[in-house]
Amino acid sequence: AQKITQTQPGMFVQEKEAVTLDCTYDTSDQSYGLFWYKQPSSGEMIFLIYQGSYDEQNATEGRYSLNFQKARKSANLVISASQLGDSAMYFCAMREQNTGGFKTIFGAGTRLFVKA
Amino acid sequence: GAGVSQSPRYKVAKRGQDVALRCDPISGHVSLFWYQQALGQGPEFLTYFQNEAQLDKSGLPSDRFFAERPEGSVSTLKIQRTQQEDSAVYLCASSIGQGLIEAFFGQGTRLTVV
Secondary structure: OOOEEOOOOEEEEEOOOOEEEOOEEOOOOOOEEEEEEEEOOOOOOEEEEEEEOOOOOOOEEOOEEEEEEOOOOEEEEEEOOOOHHHOEEEEEEEEEHHHOOOOOEEOOOEEEEEEO | OOOOEEEOOEEEEOOOOOEEEEEEOOOOOOEEEEEEEOOOOOOEEEEEEEOOEEEEOOOOOOOOEEEEOOOOOOEEEEEOOOOHHHOEEEEEEEEOOOOOOOOEEOOOEEEEEO
16 A cells, blocks of 8 residues: 555646645554655755654744644645745655654655746 | 765666765764655665664665665665666665654766666
C-alpha cells in the first residue's frame, strides 16, 4: 500500500492566489513526522515545512502552512499569495519513529504551475 | 560551504563501469541519507548513516551498491558494474541530529549509464 499519496500530478494557480496541494499518508505508528519539499527544475530538494504527529497546532512557515488533519491522515500544503518562483515539483514525505525515524518515504509529487 | 555539497553534478558512465559519488554534508550534521530519484518520481531511500555507522542499508537495490562514511563526515556512494537501470539522480541529505527532524538536501548527482 502507498504510504504517501499525492493525487494531483499537476496543478495550476494564478499568481497571487492561494493553492492547496493534497497529501494523505498511511501509518500505524503514533509518532511520525510529515515534511514538504520543493524541487525546482535545478534539482535540489528544498525543505519547506515540518509537522510532528503530536503537534497540536498546524505548522506555518511564511507563505507556507500545513493543514494537518490527523484523524483523516492528511497533511495538505497551503501556499498563500503564489509567486512565479513557486513553480516547481512539491513532495510530501513522512518519517516514522518505529523505523528509527530516518527512513523518509516520499510521495510521487505534484507539479505546480503558477500563471502570470 | 553552508549547504550539502555533492560531486560530480553529472556523470556519464559506460555500462559495466564503476562509479563513485561524493557527498559533503553540512558540518556537524550527525545524520546522512542517500536517495535515488528516477525521472518523474519521488526520491527512494537507499541508506542512512549516523556518524560513521551505517544503521540502515535496506534500500540499496543490489550488492553492486555500497556506501561508506568512514570518518563520520564525507560519504561516498559506490556503484559497481553500472547498468542502465542505475540511471537516476542520486541525492544526499544531512540533518543535525537523529529522529523526526528536517533534513537538508544537496543538488544531487545525475548519473546516466550508456
